[in-house]
Amino acid sequence: MTIRYTRLGPAGGEIPALAADTPEGTRYYDLRSLTDDIDGAFLASGGLERAAKAFQSGTLPELAGAAELRVGAPVARPHAVVCVGMNYAAHAAESGATPPEVPVIFLKLPNAITGPHDEIVLPRYASRADWEVELGVVIGQRVYQAQTADEARGAIAGFVLANDLSERTAQLDVSGGQWSKGKSFPGFLPLGPWLVPAADVPHTDLRLRSTVNGEPRQDSRTSDMVFSVEEILIDLTRYMVLEPGDVILTGTPEGVALSGKFPYLSDGDVVELEIEGLGRQRQQVTVQP
Incomplete structure (x- = not known):
């Protein structure tokens, strides 16, 4: 069961x-x-x-x-949300970059977290809002300077489905060289619906999908990650302490609006995301009045 x-x-x-x-x-x-x-x-x-x-x-x-x-986010009040950028080679290519040699890291504010079906409210000036289906890792034990894959896995409580929403103008054009400006608007991190214990999730090969208004956008597998979950945790904990409840976002596959293949999100759009075994999300987009 x-x-x-x-x-x-x-x-x-x-x-x-x-x-x-x-x-x-x-x-x-x-x-x-x-x-x-x-x-x-x-x-x-x-x-x-x-x-x-x-x-x-x-x-x-x-x-x-x-x-x-x-349905709310399945974990409450993490101390930190740490994110990995360009962790799928095809997504790096559609972003105009080569796959990174070390994990690219940025932060989202924890108060961006919301429920998996809550409305997405875009800032009134947002013109390039984008979706990103991602595998989220929830930390279960304090971990610092993990040395092995087994040690990294031992710190994981479970996995969640995440939408790492982005406003690309703020993220890329007026960022000052970092990405967090475009990542931390209220509601820009729908999580859930489930936290599934780590032992029950074959996280190395899960299918991730997203659609907008019923039209396919992303369809990939976590086996295509540049850096595995364990490699990400080993790298992160060289530089920071991860606390119980913290959330790590492991990157998104190709198929986002930044690629130029699809329009950015606008008022009335419906975003749906799914990772096998971790459930589904559905959000309707509206614009701040």
């Missing part, structure tokens, strides 16, 4: 929940007897394992009305 973790309810008031597939469909169980939220402290203390044991023992109450609740 597949177990996943989510947070349900209004923004700022989400309920931590466990989702389990049954013959009758997906059922949701309330985790508030174990934790106030799915956050770094919960992950670092073995919370996912405790929740799974409580579910298996039948001690978790079912969450009434869960199917009608808003």
Whole structure:
């Protein structure tokens, strides 16, 4: 039986929940007897394992009305969101660059995180807003200067689907040489719907897809990454401490508007993204009044 973790309810008031597939469909169980939220402290203390044991023992109450609740981001309040750029060779090429020799790193503000189906509200001056489907890594244990792939994997709590939204003018034209200006607008990081435990995700070869208004955009596999998840974590932790609950975005494949093949996002567009085993997202675009 597949177990996943989510947070349900209004923004700022989400309920931590466990989702389990049954013959009758997906059922949701309330985790508030174990934790106030799915956050770094919960992950670092073995919370996912405790929740799974409580579910298996039948001690978790079912969450009434869960199917009608808003879906929030599946992890709360990360200390940091660290992102890898140009980590698929074909995407680097469509961006006019050669594949990097070392991971290209930039940051998003954690307050850009939103739910997987929340509306995308573009700044009124945004003219080059772009989508990016990505595999997200959620850190479960403090890690610094990881030396081996096994050590890097041991720090991972689970994986999430992410949309690393970008406003390319701010990112590239008025950036001053860094990218974070175009990456950190409110709502520019839809996460979820699920946090899936690392042991249940074959992260080295997952299919990633995106569409805009039902038309295909991206369709690739994580096996095409320039740097693997483990290589990314080893590199990052040479220079920084990753804390429980932190989110690492591992790059996007080809098929974004920056390529020149597709129009940028505009009012009324619908963006849909999917990674196999990690669920689907759907966002409608509107422009700030």
